[in-house]
Amino acid sequence: MSMKKLSEIFSEILIKRGIDKVGSLSKRIPNRESKNPIQDIAIAVLENKGVIAEIGNPTALAWDLRGNKTKGAKFAFVPLNSKYLSKFSIVLKSEDIMRELEKHNYPLFIIDLMHWEKHTLKEKRKVALQVAQSYGVIRDYLWGDLLNVTWVNEEFKKLAGGLPIERVSVYEISTADFLKKEGIDEVILLDPRAEEDLSREDFNVKAFIIGGIVDMGGTKKGTTTQIGKILEESGIKVRRRKITLRGDIFGVPDRINHILEIVLKMLVEDKSMEEAILDVQAPIQARWRLRKELPKHAVRFLIDGKKFLVVEKELYKEFSEWLNIRWEDFVQVLRELNFVALERKRLHHLKKISTFRLINGKGHWVLLTKRAALLCYNC
Numbered sequence: 001m002s003m004k005k006l007s008e009i010f011s012e013i014l015i016k017r018g019i020d021k022v023g024s025l026s027k028r029i030p031n032r033e034s035k036n037p038i039q040d041i042a043i044a045v046l047e048n049k050g051v052i053a054e055i056g057n058p059t060a061l062a063w064d065l066r067g068n069k070t071k072g073a074k075f076a077f078v079p080l081n082s083k084y085l086s087k088f089s090i091v092l093k094s095e096d097i098m099r100e101l102e103k104h105n106y107p108l109f110i111i112d113l114m115h116w117e118k119h120t121l122k123e124k125r126k127v128a129l130q131v132a133q134s135y136g137v138i139r140d141y142l143w144g145d146l147l148n149v150t151w152v153n154e155e156f157k158k159l160a161g162g163l164p165i166e167r168v169s170v171y172e173i174s175t176a177d178f179l180k181k182e183g184i185d186e187v188i189l190l191d192p193r194a195e196e197d198l199s200r201e202d203f204n205v206k207a208f209i210i211g212g213i214v215d216m217g218g219t220k221k222g223t224t225t226q227i228g229k230i231l232e233e234s235g236i237k238v239r240r241r242k243i244t245l246r247g248d249i250f251g252v253p254d255r256i257n258h259i260l261e262i263v264l265k266m267l268v269e270d271k272s273m274e275e276a277i278l279d280v281q282a283p284i285q286a287r288w289r290l291r292k293e294l295p296k297h298a299v300r301f302l303i304d305g306k307k308f309l310v311v312e313k314e315l316y317k318e319f320s321e322w323l324n325i326r327w328e329d330f331v332q333v334l335r336e337l338n339f340v341a342l343e344r345k346r347l348h349h350l351k352k353i354s355t356f357r358l359i360n361g362k363g364h365w366v367l368l369t370k371r372a373a374l375l376c377y378n379c
């Protein structure tokens, strides 16, 4: 069973108190552009920035518990510094949510900065940025306290400008010491070199570890596995797991915040690994994967002595079902690979009028007429 989002737990508490919509007396909370205003309000109450109170006049704008806009709520988020707060009766505050959260066994998420010194300054900046973005990600699904950063030093704190250090759980101690402090003796280490894929059976652990690693020059291969080894030496049981897209890590976004988001989508949105990856995959990563996949489908032609590598145009539709590619990405990859795309029926026709031959051990469809080349309209 998947875990609930913070907004779901918050909504359940509201329902128990007979509240089916909330307004807000704050201009900033929830963010008016937010995709999940209830989550925004829940986070703000949990972080003790305000409370839910019964107010005098119904609000003009309100949100139902699914986050849809509505109006006329008698209960609203009221910031703690509001001068009206004393006039209202408070119905829900931070402790009420905390008490509820304690009943659920939410895992901790740890970003391990053990390899910090192996990074260039540019990479360190990226690590710091991705950690700050991870803080945003965890608050979109759960809440910030669940994110912990270990092996932290002053340089990281300085570079992590976007990270509210005072709110985030940053530790100078090692991950092993942190785990011991928390009484955790078994973890899932997200490791692209693991043997096994991450699966639902792994969701019972108390901590997930992501390497605080950015590898711009390809100089840190296998560094995540080293994190696991150090933990094992300290007596922690490590289950190494990878995230793959149709059996391959190629095309899986590898930024720290993206890995965290994929895990959260599987964990709290009950999405399959593939769905979770597709939600965060950028076209550039999809193109990498396409570059690896398309050659598997290429048919070799030798037309009037000229070599052509041809793929079916229909492959675009097939690949766009599991890769975030647009038609222009497909065309770009075809160009890079120097491939030609032909409609399936034209490709079959071309094969029909060709002869199959082995040339240097590789199968080629050979065609010896100038006219036939014209069939290939985009060659």
Ligand SMILES: C[S@@+](CC[C@H](N)C(=O)[O-])C[C@H]1O[C@@H](n2cnc3c(N)ncnc32)[C@H](O)[C@@H]1O
Pocket: 189, 190, 191, 192, 193, 209, 210, 211, 212, 213, 214, 215, 220, 221, 222, 223, 224, 225, 241, 242, 243, 244, 249, 252, 253, 254, 255, 256, 259
């Ligand atoms: C940029 S990756 C670093 C990978 C590093 N070069 C290595 O070979 O171990 C940053 C972190 O994201 C996580 N990660 C990235 N891709 C992953 C994948 N496909 N499966 C599991 N974890 C992944 C790992 O925790 C990793 O430490």
